[in-house]
Amino acid sequence: MSLELKQQVAAEALRYVENDMILGVGTGSTVNCFIDALGNSGRVLEGAVSSSDESTKRLKALGIPVLDANSAGPLSLYIDGADEIDPHLRLIKGGGGALTREKIIAEASERFICIADASKQVDVLGRFPLPVEVIPMARSLVARAMVKLGGQPLWREDCVTDNGNWILDVHNLDIIDPIKMEHDINQIPGVVTVGLFARRPADVALIAGRNGIEVVNAE
Ligand code: 5RP
Numbered sequence: 652m653s654l655e656l657k658q659q660v661a662a663e664a665l666r667y668v669e670n671d672m673i674l675g676v677g678t679g680s681t682v683n684c685f686i687d688a689l690g691n692s693g694r695v696l697e698g699a700v701s702s703s704d705e706s707t708k709r710l711k712a713l714g715i716p717v718l719d720a721n722s723a724g725p726l727s728l729y730i731d732g733a734d735e736i737d738p739h740l741r742l743i744k745g746g747g748g749a750l751t752r753e754k755i756i757a758e759a760s761e762r763f764i765c766i767a768d769a770s771k772q773v774d775v776l777g778r779f780p781l782p783v784e785v786i787p788m789a790r791s792l793v794a795r796a797m798v799k800l801g802g803q804p805l806w807r808e809d810c811v812t813d814n815g816n817w818i819l820d821v822h823n824l825d826i827i828d829p830i831k832m833e834h835d836i837n838q839i840p841g842v843v844t845v846g847l848f849a850r851r852p853a854d855v856a857l858i859a860g861r862n863g864i865e866v867v868n869a870e
Contacts, residue, residue, distance in 0.1 A: 654684070656859040660766045661685035663857050663864045664730050667764055670695050673723050675756040676710060677731025678703040678749035681766050685730055686710055700726060702756050703749040704813050720755060729760035733853070734779045734846075736771050740853040740869040741829045745782030745846030748810050748818055754844050757851050765853035769860040776829055780805070780820035782846035787817050789841020796839045797821045800832070816843055 661684035668674060668689065676682065676699045686706065689696075690713030698716035700723050701707040707717050731753055735743040742765060744750050757763050781802070785793045790806060797804040802821035810818050826832055829849035836845040856867040 656768045657681045657684040658688070660768065660857050660859040660864055661688045664764060664766050665689065665692050665694070667728060667730070667762075668692070668694055668696075671697050672728060673697050673718060673726055674699045675726045675729030675731075675760045676701050676706050677729070677753055677756070678706050679732040679747045681732035682706060682730065683709060685766060686713065686715075689713070690715065698723070700756055700759075702731065702752040703747070705747075705749075720759065726756065726760040727762065729756050729763045731757070731763070731765060733765050733767050733771055733848075735773050735776050736765060736767060736853070736856055736858075737773055737776050737829070738870040740765065740856055740867070741776060742848040742853060743776050743779050743781055743846055744848055745784070745818070746779070748782070748807070748812050750782055750846040751784050751812065751814055751816075751844040754848065754851075757848060762855070763851070763853045765856040767856065767858060769858055769865075772858065775826060776847070777824045777826040780822045781824055781826070782807075783819045783821060783836060784812055784814070784816050784843040784846075785819060786841045786843060789839075790817055790819065793839055793841050794819055800824065800835070814843065
């Protein structure tokens, strides 16, 4: 996704942001463009709840207050990117390693707007390796369970999450029933979060393409 497309979709997302709101803010290069646009927009937020140390740093550098999720209460809006988006706006997320905090904010938010480009749209999720955040002690156990599900787990060895955990990227899964797979993987001891956002999908996707921004609602 080119920087220009990221900036275009970030600018479009700004239209949903109102003064004085507490905004959920995701993680990644598309969200970085959104944070930059927010900083230049003149909008004055009560604050943001951030899904990663990286986004927190960027928000604070622009003078946007970052609030603790525990004191912010329910959020009206969450803006975040995705690695894959299906026609029901179910997502794979976690390419940037922030899946657990992203899932917490998505769950806490009344409206989740996903910002991406058309290359992230798929009919069936699973082409992008599915991130699973695990407690370090459970890495091998969870990897064996992923093999039983038909996947090929790879340990993201250069990554320790903001929560002090590790990530397995699971390749070659056919995610025919994302809600069931999300539930089943979350039951494995040692799994902190799977990067499937199916039980709580996005509500709207803003998709940047050659012909501008498409506003996609779930099928
Ligand atoms: C981070 C994420 C990101 O939203 C996802 O990886 C997309 O990132 P980018 O906008 O850089 O393509 O889930 O954990």
